Amino acid sequence: MGFEGKIALVTGGSRGIGKSIVLDLIKKGAKVAFTYLSGEKEALELQSQAASMGGDAVAFRVDVGNFEDAKRMCNEVVGKFGRIDILVNNAGKTRDKTLLVMEPDDWNDVINTNLTGMFNVTKNCIFHMLKNKSGRIVNLSSISGIEGLPGQTNYSASKAGIIGFTRALAKEVAAYGITVNTVAPGGVKTAMIEGMSDKAREALLATVPARRFCEPEEVANVVAYLADESPTYMTGNVIVLDGGSGIG
Numbered sequence: 001m002g003f004e005g006k007i008a009l010v011t012g013g014s015r016g017i018g019k020s021i022v023l024d025l026i027k028k029g030a031k032v033a034f035t036y037l038s039g040e041k042e043a044l045e046l047q048s049q050a051a052s053m054g055g056d057a058v059a060f061r062v063d064v065g066n067f068e069d070a071k072r073m074c075n076e077v078v079g080k081f082g083r084i085d086i087l088v089n090n091a092g093k094t095r096d097k098t099l100l101v102m103e104p105d106d107w108n109d110v111i112n113t114n115l116t117g118m119f120n121v122t123k124n125c126i127f128h129m130l131k132n133k134s135g136r137i138v139n140l141s142s143i144s145g146i147e148g149l150p151g152q153t154n155y156s157a158s159k160a161g162i163i164g165f166t167r168a169l170a171k172e173v174a175a176y177g178i179t180v181n182t183v184a185p186g187g188v189k190t191a192m193i194e195g196m197s198d199k200a201r202e203a204l205l206a207t208v209p210a211r212r213f214c215e216p217e218e219v220a221n222v223v224a225y226l227a228d229e230s231p232t233y234m235t236g237n238v239i240v241l242d243g244g245s246g247i248g
Contacts (some may be wrong), residue, residue, distance in 0.1 A: 001032040003228055007081040009074070010034040011064050011121055012091030014043040016190040017140065021088055021223050022046060024053035028224060033077045035062040035091060064091045064117030067124075074124040085130060086227045087125050089118040089139045092158075094192070096151045107154045114158035118165065126173070135178040136227045139166050140219075143186045143242050159184070163238055170236030175192035179235040181226045186242035189213040208242030 008025050012018040013034025019042075022034050032050070036043040036059060043059040050057035058080065062073045077084055092114045095106040099161055129135030144152050145159025163182055170180040187204055193213055205211065213225060222239055240246060 003028040003224075006030045006085045006228070007083055008032045008227065009084050009085035009121075009125065010088040010090055011062075011117070012036070013088075014039050014046055014059065014182070017188060017191075017216045017219050018088075018090040018183070019046060019183050020220040021090060022057060023049070024054075024217065024220035024224050025086070025227070026050045026053055026057055028217055028228075029079060030086065030090075031056040033058050033081070035060050035061060035064060035073065036195055037061065037063055037091075044190070045122045055155065064121055065112040067120045070117070070120035071124045074121065074128075078128055083137060084125050084128050085132075087122065087129075087135070087137045088227070089121060089137070089162075089225055091117050091121075092140065094152070094155050096155065098151055099153045102154065110154040111158050111161075114155070116163070118162060122169070126169075126178075129175065130176050133177045135173075135176075137178065137180040138223050138226045139180070139182045140223075141166075141182045141184040141238065143184055143240065143246060146184055146238070146240070147246065154214050159202065166238070167236045177232060179226070179230070179232055180229070181235060182238045183219060183222050183226070184238050184240045185214050186217050186240075187213045188219060188244055208243040208245045212243065214241050214243065 008030045010022050013022045014036035022032050025032050047057050060073045063069045081126050095110050137164050141162040142159040144156045148156045166182040168178050
């Protein structure tokens with residue numbers, strides 16, 4: 001076990017949770033390919049940061065919602081590194097509105113990135129894992145996909161879909177030595193939380209028994225565990241990081 005010599009692909013890796021995952025995998029010795037759609041500056045800075053750590057990270061500008069884009073990128077990663085051992089489906093977006101005022105584009109854009117994007121990338125990577133009879137797939141969902149949150153029918157639907165996708169695929173590929181698991185964080189201290197008003201942030205924090213938001217590094221630690229140390233018998237699971245807010 002261990003990340004030395006392992007090849008990881010992280011979607012949406014240039015900022016927030018994805019960036020923490022990339023850096024954590026680099027620290028642990030993996031070579032990492034990561035995707036971004038906007039924010040080229042952040043992506044190039046992350047490449048440089050990885051290099052300064054003695055690691056190897058390569059950025060790919062990809063619209064994961066486009067099947068051919070995802071196919072090209074997966075083939076390029078395999079062409080450069082020889083294989084893909086770990087896939088972390090993290091790319092996602094929000095367009096929060098109540099259903100009454102939500103436009104079809106708001107729905108389609110979120111579903112296309114969060115759910116169809118995961119299909120596109122996984123579909124184009126799974127062949128290589130099946131051929132090698134090994135692999136770790138970790139998908140990022142959310143408590144929004146478990147509990148449903150008002151103003152997030154599109155986001156909640158996409159994140160609930162990720163959980164269903166995880167459980168179905170886990171059953172398909174378990175016999176080939178491939179695990180598929182999901183991490184479902186609650187409020188994570190990223191730009192989205194920091195951009196909330198003080199009142200909204202305090203109201204959200206009041207629902208969390210731990211009385212703090214999740215750190216991106218905590219999500220990265222769980223992803224790393226599922227990507228390497230967890231037993232191969234552990235598959236199709238949803239690991240919730242919510243500070244106790246889901247306790248009945």
